[in-house]
Amino acid sequence: MAEEPFLDDAEALPRLARITIIGVGMIGGSFALSLKGKGVVDEVVGYGRSRERLETAKNLGVIDRFSCDLTEAVTGADLIFLAAPIDASKRLLKELVSLVGPEVIITDAGSVKQEIISAARESLEEGLAMFIPGHPIAGKEKTGVTAADGALFVDHRVVLTPVEETNRYATQRVRRLWEIAGADVVEMDAMEHDRLLAMTSHLPHAVAFALVALLGEQQNAEEFFPLAAGGFYDLTRVASSDPVMWRDIFLNNKEPVLAGIDGYITVLERIRELIRLGNGTELEAIFEHARETRARIRTGRVV
Amino acid sequence: MAEEPFLDDAEALPRLARITIIGVGMIGGSFALSLKGKGVVDEVVGYGRSRERLETAKNLGVIDRFSCDLTEAVTGADLIFLAAPIDASKRLLKELVSLVGPEVIITDAGSVKQEIISAARESLEEGLAMFIPGHPIAGKEKTGVTAADGALFVDHRVVLTPVEETNRYATQRVRRLWEIAGADVVEMDAMEHDRLLAMTSHLPHAVAFALVALLGEQQNAEEFFPLAAGGFYDLTRVASSDPVMWRDIFLNNKEPVLAGIDGYITVLERIRELIRLGNGTELEAIFEHARETRARIRTGRVV
Numbered sequence: 001m002a003e004e005p006f007l008d009d010a011e012a013l014p015r016l017a018r019i020t021i022i023g024v025g026m027i028g029g030s031f032a033l034s035l036k037g038k039g040v041v042d043e044v045v046g047y048g049r050s051r052e053r054l055e056t057a058k059n060l061g062v063i064d065r066f067s068c069d070l071t072e073a074v075t076g077a078d079l080i081f082l083a084a085p086i087d088a089s090k091r092l093l094k095e096l097v098s099l100v101g102p103e104v105i106i107t108d109a110g111s112v113k114q115e116i117i118s119a120a121r122e123s124l125e126e127g128l129a130m131f132i133p134g135h136p137i138a139g140k141e142k143t144g145v146t147a148a149d150g151a152l153f154v155d156h157r158v159v160l161t162p163v164e165e166t167n168r169y170a171t172q173r174v175r176r177l178w179e180i181a182g183a184d185v186v187e188m189d190a191m192e193h194d195r196l197l198a199m200t201s202h203l204p205h206a207v208a209f210a211l212v213a214l215l216g217e218q219q220n221a222e223e224f225f226p227l228a229a230g231g232f233y234d235l236t237r238v239a240s241s242d243p244v245m246w247r248d249i250f251l252n253n254k255e256p257v258l259a260g261i262d263g264y265i266t267v268l269e270r271i272r273e274l275i276r277l278g279n280g281t282e283l284e285a286i287f288e289h290a291r292e293t294r295a296r297i298r299t300g301r302v303v
Numbered sequence: 304m305a306e307e308p309f310l311d312d313a314e315a316l317p318r319l320a321r322i323t324i325i326g327v328g329m330i331g332g333s334f335a336l337s338l339k340g341k342g343v344v345d346e347v348v349g350y351g352r353s354r355e356r357l358e359t360a361k362n363l364g365v366i367d368r369f370s371c372d373l374t375e376a377v378t379g380a381d382l383i384f385l386a387a388p389i390d391a392s393k394r395l396l397k398e399l400v401s402l403v404g405p406e407v408i409i410t411d412a413g414s415v416k417q418e419i420i421s422a423a424r425e426s427l428e429e430g431l432a433m434f435i436p437g438h439p440i441a442g443k444e445k446t447g448v449t450a451a452d453g454a455l456f457v458d459h460r461v462v463l464t465p466v467e468e469t470n471r472y473a474t475q476r477v478r479r480l481w482e483i484a485g486a487d488v489v490e491m492d493a494m495e496h497d498r499l500l501a502m503t504s505h506l507p508h509a510v511a512f513a514l515v516a517l518l519g520e521q522q523n524a525e526e527f528f529p530l531a532a533g534g535f536y537d538l539t540r541v542a543s544s545d546p547v548m549w550r551d552i553f554l555n556n557k558e559p560v561l562a563g564i565d566g567y568i569t570v571l572e573r574i575r576e577l578i579r580l581g582n583g584t585e586l587e588a589i590f591e592h593a594r595e596t597r598a599r600i601r602t603g604r605v606v
Contacts, residue, residue, distance in 0.1 A: 216596035231541040238534040243590035268513040287546035293519035
């Protein structure tokens with residue numbers, strides 16, 4: 001276990017000799033670019049299953065070298081950044097326990113926090129202290145390392161959900177790295193995080209997936225498409241998100257997501273009933289309130 | 304009734320001495336700017352209920368003059384463009400019959416076509432021939448004349464839904480005006496239009512309004528907002544649309560909208576059940592299909 005050093009020097013830039021990015025996609029790649037751009041990391045190693053994608057990441061300058069062998073990829077790393085879909089991250093945590101020493105910080109970027117914490121608790125044993133659960137709220141529907149962007153996290157919120165056992169020094173270090181990447185970091189209870197994100201992110205994705213799925217099911221879908229307005233396109237942008245990532249998010253945050261969908265269907269059925277009854281006054285009031293509500297939403301950006 | 308002149312000269316620019324825009328908001332204002340920019344109209348007169356908004360439209364150069372008196376506003380107009388919410392347009396059609404001669408073209412921009420055609424049939428009598436039902440598919444969530452844009456319709460689809468009685472010459476003339484504004488014009492049966500738009504536009508708006516309404520209802524709504532990701536913001540953009548306009552759209556296209564909401568809830572409940580059962584394979588397949596479907600959607604833009 002790492003000693004807890006003196007923490008007052010929060011302004012000092014942390015230096016990292018080597019970090020390993022597990023899952024060099026948009027988020028993992030953007031994290032690497034953010035830190036490389038600030039000169040706080042000497043070497044970035046990439047790990048993934050696809051040699052071709054890792055080659056691309058290397059050619060783009062996102063990583064300095066890569067390996068498809070986990071042991072080789074994490075050897076000598078000061079920090080490991082897990083940016084794979086949740087179920088893959090859970091499996092990788094099990095493998096990491098025998099590969100890295102207790103001084104290595106592991107952090108992740110998953111959209112659900114309770115399940116990854118449970119996996120860390122089971123897999124890492126003593127190492128749980130050095131696992132810092134994190135979630136940068138800065139998605140795009142784009143996927144893959146070609147969408148990586150060193151400015152992706154600037155003025156975006158990053159949530160850390162440390163548990164009682166978490167090493168404070170390690171949390172502080174991860175916080176500083178995200179701040180260097182330009183993010184606004186908040187700490188929050190993992191259960192609270194999962195409940196809030198079910199409403200602000202997971203439910204909206206389910207809503208958009210369902211809408212596009214419905215259109216895709218129409219026998220004469222091609223007829224519809226030329227008449228889809230820009231609003232439809234914006235509304236369903238998130239339905240282009242990575243299917244595996246979202247499968248994992250829903251299945252790892254079941255109860256809050258199911259509750260969100262139920263609450264949502266209730267509201268939609270209320271609107272349906274008002275339309276059926278021709279109650280224009282109530283409909284208008286709901287739409288007016290929705291417009292006001294949306295104007296208050298700040299969307300993860302902090303400026 | 305206007306004679307049907309020789310139609311072969313489709314390339315010739317139509318000239319209009321005066322058009323009247325009823326409802327000088329984003330759509331009405333953009334139509335005016337599009338035609339003024341091409342120099343095919345000598346004078347644009349605005350009509351509305353708010354003198355202040357009409358003053359703004361005049362100051363922005365969208366209209367040349369205005370009146371809050373309908374008779375004064377439409378006197379001498381060659382063409383009247385109805386761009387008010389649907390119920391207001393239906394009422395205005397009733398008033399117009401006694402104010403304009405049978406040679407004046409009336410066209411509209413409403414998002415539902417069967418109801419406005421019924422109103423025209425009841426209100427205009429013989430004048431039905433000169434009413435050209437239209438719908439430019441080029442919305443923004445912005446409202447008001449300050450959002451007017453002379454390039455709004457460029458490469459966007461405009462649907463015309465003439466009926467059997469509609470004067471072909473008048474339809475052709477309105478088509479040419481939209482083409483001059485840069486739009487791609489298609490003709491379609493009104494019932495077909497309403498059925499398709501219920502799915503591609505009206506249902507998506509209901510879906511977005513319900514999502515924002517649900518969030519607004521949460522007791523601790525303020526907690527949620529800083530965690531709303533960019534996807535949420537895009538998804539709910541349309542929930543900022545004009546409440547009166549949307550109240551009218553839903554109530555004037557009831558049956559197709561209700562059928563759309565029912566179909567949508569069925570799909571969302573299917574996704575809910577797959578999450579509950581932990582059926583990752585099926586979920587992933589639905590999301591993969593949604594991603595493919597969305598990639599095929601062309602969103603009203605024709606390029």
